[in-house]
Amino acid sequence: MNGMLSRAVTGAATVARGVRDDQLDLPAPRDGFGVRELLGHLAWTAAMLEAPARREQPPPGRRMGVFGEEMPVAEDASPFERALGLSGRDPAWEP
Structure with a gap:
């Protein structure tokens, strides 16, 4: 290392x-x-x-509590937005 x-x-x-x-x-x-x-x-x-x-x-991250429940995404969502949704993050979130 x-x-x-x-x-x-x-x-x-x-x-x-x-x-x-x-x-x-x-x-x-x-x-x-x-x-x-x-x-x-x-x-x-x-x-x-x-x-x-x-x-x-x-x-798997979800089993270890790292990811939340899957979030729905739009049909035309980008690959990044789909990844966010799969990880339990809201793709529409903004700071």
Whole structure:
């Protein structure tokens, strides 16, 4: 693993281990994400990176709670909008 990624993983693991159960429902620094969702995202990302090294298929994101329920998209939706819908993100959302 390259040095920068190794340091990032070590730092993230240290922070994640320090999260208490009573902190899981607190907001994370990113709007719309809680601590629980952020940790779920980190766990899924780690599984996605680890699976190829083990010559395994990565786990489905929806099963790990990374993706929400599929969102409907228009018939003429672009491939990107369809991907957003599949991942549980609203393609019509705007900041």
